[in-house]
Amino acid sequence: MSNYFHIVSALCRQIVKEGASNAALTQIERLQEAMKDDNLNKEANLLTRLIKKAHEESSLEPSRVQLSRANILSGQTLTPNTKPPSDKETGAPLCEIFFSDQTSHSVIPVLDDGLEKAVEGLISEWNNLPELQKIGVAPALTSLFFGAPGTGKTKLAYYIAKRLNLPLVVARLDGLVSSFLGTSARNITNLFDFASRYQCILLLDEFDAVAKARDDKQEVGEIKRIVNTLLQCLDSRSLNGITIAITNHETLLDPAVWRRFNARIFVPRPNAISRKKILEQYLPPLQINNIEMDFLIWMTDTYTGSDLENMSNTLKRHSIIHSKEQDNFIETIKAFLLVSSTDNTNNSRELVLGEEEGLAKALHESSFSQKNLAVLFNKHPSTISRWFAELRNKA
Template sequence: MENFATVLAICRTAMRSPNPTLIRNIGKLCDALAKQGHGDQAESLSLVLATKKATDSLAPTRVVLAAASVERMTRSVQAPVDKESGAPLASVVFPGEGEKGLEPILDAPLSKAIEALVAEWQSAAMLIKAGIRPPLNLLLYGAPGTGKTALAKVIAEQMELPLVTARLDGLISSFLGTTARNIANLFEFANRYDCILLLDEFDAVAKVRDDPHELGEIKRVVNTLLQCLDDRRERGFTIAITNHEHLLDAAIWRRFDSRVEIPRPGAQSRVRMVARFLSGVPVEEVDIDFLAWLTDGRSGAEIETLCNSIKRYLVMNGTGRKSLLDALRVNALLSADHSDSPRQAIFADDSEKLARRLSSDEEIRFTQESLARLFNTTQSTISRWTRK
């Protein structure tokens, strides 16, 4: 149907004050579109009617977060675009479409906190009925590669909602006023549908407004963002991600009900990460423990990069005790700057010093037997090394 987007917008507006004649005519239009082979258009109109019925129900199955009704998003929905360049302002991933098996591995206390937050989001309707405002937005911050984006995707899967992802650095335009308009269009789109809005690279536009290096345009952009965040707090779920939380404007920071730091992984989380990333190659438990020890202070992404390097070497040169250590030494040479990785510098130094260090580690326990396996030597040799 030509100009269907305009017709849909008119129907959506009219349904704010519906009457039986309007509902009957929209139903006839749905039937006509279906008969003409325009199934997607017929479904979109049907959702307008279905949404209104849901909001009129005394016991809705979906939480109604604002007076304005929201629609269920279908795969035919097109994300808004930058009117100057035509580039999409966001991408949409529906439940079940994301990559499996890539859930972030978090330390136990943080994992429990995230589970509690998701439970509150899933119980939003119950909280609203009890007169309690649920926390509908979340700011995730921390070093690059710690799994913030992956965590947002997992939350969307658990909520069974589409994830509308916008990299805010992609909304910035050289045309005066276009950036603020892009932000407004993005939020208007998200507010129309039942979804989770993910704002990646959040610091790109949520900067401190008194930054002397920024022009007046950034102040207008941040003001627009503040208004949009305030409006969405009553309409839907929002997750923002930044690697540079210190750059955020204080007013932006206060807009978020939940602010969670995603730290670099602890010892046990690193053990689980190494085991996941080295799946498919024959390695022993002591190898996994050693790599977890070696990667102290590294992000999940850096651990994955190291494990992929080891897997490539083992596939090309064969497995075995010597091959694994050789693979690590090759990686150490290819990543020769050890200034921020003292443990890797020790590994590149000598085995005796490393064995003594491992035998006294308090986080990951290494026995003389496991160290003998690691260094491909005897327990008596390990005993002699560690006594020095």
């Protein structure tokens, strides 16, 4: 092999000079590893420099290649019989495929006004591809959803796929990382190649697992190789398909990765109006009155949509198991809080679990009338007045 390496190296230089494709670069990397295995260190080092040069050139700026209008959302049709790609070392599938007629994730997510406008804007672009093509405008085919865990980013992606009537190819990127050298980059390439062959939306969950900053001193050199592969794949995918990435840790992302996304959408914790809509969605058939609903909205100020869903399910279970008991609403909420601590714990938790008088005072200061407090605590209005009088005397 070494006798002919000058010919092989010249071919590799020309490939890199003209802009190496993912497939070509993978073959050069395989050749480099073969050189190392045969102790041809001089030849391996030359290939290493070529690979490094190719990665550096590809990661300087996002791709400037003109979008091929004919290729947008082109490809074969995914069917239930289509097999997803798999890890060649373990045989584990690299993704799951969900079709729009699968309704397990079809619940319409509750969005605040700003987020709803952003999402509807994306859907409108993707639904009007021909009109955009006529005026030479490219739609935002790559989107990054970021925010705290449990805010509904993944559910939002499923909802978008259903609205567009497209299959969703879902990959948890932390599952693509392998202990075998070079396998992680190969898995990412195979995943993107698969998604680009079909009309679908590619959903990259746990995106920060492989898109970390390349200057992170805690990471080994392999992560740089993975990120470079990811950048190339995102550039290629942006020419012919919709990609949505999801992360809970946007600060960990490599700056070059941020630039690959046409749309970057923050998914916040729900505000008071949204929290009420979410509770109205998940609480039935459990019935609560307006005062109790106002109390839940007040108490869940820092809750995510996932937290609210979990609370609703717990309250429904409690109502069935303890149906014969005479617990008032506040006692039921206390029972929930004792077994449901979250990372979003706020001052309301301590108030609810504390003395009733202190909780009543806090609620009164936040706009609950004494009459409503009497209903909430199942007390006579005179009792509420006495509580406040005693608190004033203590002060």
